[in-house]
Amino acid sequence: MIMPHSPIDRLVDDLKPIRRVRPADALILVLAATATAVGIVAMQYDLRPDVMRGNPHPIVMIRSGMLLLLGFAALSAVITAARPGVGQTSNGWRWALAAAGLFPVTSAILSALNGGFPADVIASESGPWCLGIGTMGAMMIGGVLTLWLRRGAPTDPYRTGWLVGLAAGSFGTFAYSLHCPSDTVYYIGLWYSLAVGMCAALGRLIVPHLIRW
Amino acid sequence: MKTNDPSLAHLMALAQAGDQQAYRTVLVECQRWLTRYFVRRIAPSAIDDLVQDTLVSLHRKRASYDPSRPFLPWLAAIARFRWVDQLRKTYRADETELNEELTADPHDPAIMAKISIDRLLMLLPDGQACAIRLVKIDGLSIIEAAQQSGQSEPLVKVNIHRGLKRLAALIESE
Numbered sequence: 001m002i003m004p005h006s007p008i009d010r011l012v013d014d015l016k017p018i019r020r021v022r023p024a025d026a027l028i029l030v031l032a033a034t035a036t037a038v039g040i041v042a043m044q045y046d047l048r049p050d051v052m053r054g055n056p057h058p059i060v061m062i063r064s065g066m067l068l069l070l071g072f073a074a075l076s077a078v079i080t081a082a083r084p085g086v087g088q089t090s091n092g093w094r095w096a097l098a099a100a101g102l103f104p105v106t107s108a109i110l111s112a113l114n115g116g117f118p119a120d121v122i123a124s125e126s127g128p129w130c131l132g133i134g135t136m137g138a139m140m141i142g143g144v145l146t147l148w149l150r151r152g153a154p155t156d157p158y159r160t161g162w163l164v165g166l167a168a169g170s171f172g173t174f175a176y177s178l179h180c181p182s183d184t185v186y187y188i189g190l191w192y193s194l195a196v197g198m199c200a201a202l203g204r205l206i207v208p209h210l211i212r213w
Numbered sequence: 214m215k216t217n218d219p220s221l222a223h224l225m226a227l228a229q230a231g232d233q234q235a236y237r238t239v240l241v242e243c244q245r246w247l248t249r250y251f252v253r254r255i256a257p258s259a260i261d262d263l264v265q266d267t268l269v270s271l272h273r274k275r276a277s278y279d280p281s282r283p284f285l286p287w288l289a290a291i292a293r294f295r296w297v298d299q300l301r302k303t304y305r306a307d308e309t310e311l312n313e314e315l316t317a318d319p320h321d322p323a324i325m326a327k328i329s330i331d332r333l334l335m336l337l338p339d340g341q342a343c344a345i346r347l348v349k350i351d352g353l354s355i356i357e358a359a360q361q362s363g364q365s366e367p368l369v370k371v372n373i374h375r376g377l378k379r380l381a382a383l384i385e386s387e
Contacts, residue, residue, distance in 0.1 A: 007265050008240045011272045017231035018276045083277045084290035084385055153274035155294040155384040213274060 021152045023079045029144045030075055030171065037137035037175035045133070045179045059183045063103070063192065064174055070096040070196070071170030074163045078145060081160045082152025093163065100196070107189025121186045130176055134195035135202070137172030138165070142203060146210050157208035165203015169196040218284050226280035240268060243288060250292055254330045255299060256352060267295045293384045296330060300349045301377055336383055341376030344369045349377075 041047070050056045056064075073096035080090035111117040121127075142164050154160040173195045182188075221239060228236035247264045255263055270291050278287050334342045340362075347358035348369065359366045 007268065008237065008244065011240060011268060012233050012237045014272065015228065015231060015233050015236050018229050020229060020279065021277045081385075083279050083282075083287075084294075085282060085286040086289045086293070086385055087286055089386055151276055153270075153277040153291060153294075155290050156382050159382060213270065 026148045033141040033144045034171040041175045041179050047178045051178050063188050064177050067170045067174040070100045071167050074167035078163045081154040084155045104189040104193045107186045127191045130191040131195050133176040134173035137175045138168040138199040141171045142168030161204045161207035164207045165200035169199025221284040267292050297380045337376050341372040344372035345376045
């Protein structure tokens with residue numbers, strides 16, 4: 001028998017119609033934030049001339065496609081995490097991350113074969129900009145994704161934090177990649193990997209505190 | 214009224230739209246299910262609080278349920294999350310006696326097997342599962358658990374810490 005004013009009564013009394021956590025909302029928010037980041041990069045720093053002409057260099061297409069693939073794979077895992085269920089998995093991001101890892105792995109192999117990592121890439125003036133612009137874009141993208149995620153119920157906040165950072169870092173670095181003057185695998189292997197990795201680490205550090213329930 | 218997963222999913226969808234009658238039925242059924250779910254996995258005197266905590270979590274996170282999916286795996290994920298959280302909290306030594314009268318009575322053995330808490334513990338290395346069972350479920354002290362398990366006291370502590378961390382990561386995956 002249900003007692004008057006039982007905990008269940010209180011929960012029932014508190015019931016209001018609620019909007020479900022919808023994957024489409026996360027997708028729209030992230031795409032809008034990414035488009036905003038691209039717009040800011042275009043206005044503040046200019047896009048690459050080949051991108052502006054609509055005929056980008058092949059390396060730009062490959063790295064941008066890889067970043068988008070990684071971003072969407074991580075975003076998919078975040079969306080799955082927001083709506084928990086025993087037995088469900090979303091591991092596509094692992095394969096996307098492994099594929100993205102080909103850039104630093106290729107850089108390392110080429111460095112070993114060619115007598116070291118190119119010093120001009122390490123000392124590149126645009127390298128810190130890659131980190132800065134990518135991270136700033138990721139903060140904006142990760143911010144809206146975290147706001148959306150707070151309505152969900154992720155059961156592993158730390159893993160979800162990594163994934164939010166990975167998705168946001170990928171999309172944020174994608175925005176930078178449309179401006180990035182470099183066309184070398186070494187640059188992508190070093191600076192892009194650092195940018196995405198740093199964003200993932202920031203997601204791991206910051207996001208879990210914001211999504212606990 | 215005997216409810217099953219499809220009817221709970223339907224009732225929860227109505228509850229998300231604000232139907233209080235449907236919501237009350239969902240909560241009463243969940244309360245019964247959770248009580249069976251947690252029995253023997255936590256001290257008996259802590260079961261009611263854990264069930265209530267889980268119901269409150271269900272209420273706060275009801276927007277995260279997708280009615281096109283089965284209901285019990287969603288409820289079980291929330292229940293496991295709250296259970297692991299409860300294990301992390303300080304254990305009170307006077308709440309150690311298990312109530313043998315309470316037994317689990319699954320309606321659907323297949324679903325229960327998949328989402329049972331024991332399945333989670335079985336996925337841990339033996340040392341970690343043993344340390345968690347002895348200290349967090351059976352209520353032994355670290356010293357007693359060390360003597361019973363043959364592990365050193367620091368190892369019992371490390372195994373509990375690592376085991377709880379791993380449990381949290383396994384909540385949905387198995």
